[in-house]
Every structure is written in C-alpha cells, then in structure tokens.
Amino acid sequence: MLKFDFNFLWTIINLILFFVLMRVFLFKPIKKVIDARKELINKQFQDADDVNAQAEELKHQYEQKLVDADDEKKRIIGEARDSAKVEYNKILDRAQADADKLKADAEKQIALDTESARRAAKEQIASLAMEAAEKVVGANACAKTDSDIFDEFLNESSDE
Secondary structure, eight states: OOOOOOOHHHHHHHHHHHHHHHHHIIIIHHHHHHHHHHHHHHHHHHHHHHHHHHHHHHHHHHHHHHHHHHHHHHHHHHHHHHHHHHHHHHHHHHHHHHHHHHHHHHHHHHHHHHHHHHHHHHHHHHHHHHHHHHHOSSSSHHHHHHHHHHHHHHHHHHOO
C-alpha cells in the first residue's frame, strides 16, 4: 500500500504554495501585461477603424464635391451659352435694324435723287421749249410772260 509520508505532504504543500506564488507573482502580472496588450491592440484596431471611417467620409465628401463641381461647370456653361445666344440675338437684331435703316435711307436718297433728276430734266425740257418758242415767235416777249409759261409747264408736268 501506499505509505503516507511527511515528505509527500511537504511536496504537496510546496506544490500548492508554489502554484499560489506563481499565480500571484507570475500569472497575474503576465495576465495584466497580456490584457494591456490586448487592450492596446483593440485600441489600435478601433483607431484604425475610426481613421478608415474618417477616410471614407472624406472620400465621400470629395466625390460629392466633384459631382457638385461638375454640376456647377455644366450650369456655368449653360448660362454662358444662354448669355451668348442672347447677345448674339441682340447683335443680330441691331445689325438687322441698321441694315433696314440704311436700306430705308438709301431708298429715300434714291427717291430724292430721282425727283431732282426729274425736275432737272423738266427744267431743261422747259428751257428748250422756251427757246424753241422764242425762235418760233421770233422775239422774247417779256420776262414775266416767260416765267409764267415756264411755271405753267412745270405744274402741268408735275401733275402728270
């Protein structure tokens, strides 16, 4: 059978005491260090996740700004086109109005030139007619009579 000896008892007491001392002086500090490392690692992972989330938010803001800038670019280009079209139409209308005015002025000038040419022709015809009448009559009756005949001829010609 087994003998129960004091050495055996001291060995068990020593083992229990060694286990308790190891637990108090070795395992607890090691567990604390391991827990601190775990917490540090978890904190680093959390910080990395926070930085990642912040980077994603900045990326989203950047993409939104790009979209907004593109929309702003399209809006500005559209406004510039509209403004250019309005300015083009104004210039075209002004040019058309100037051309119409020049055309009207030219037509008036043509009418005036035609009328003055017609009058000059009538005066020349009347003068020739007077000269012919003088030659036929033989002598110049009087200036007043000539003037009256000349005016009557011009009035008759104007009516026609």
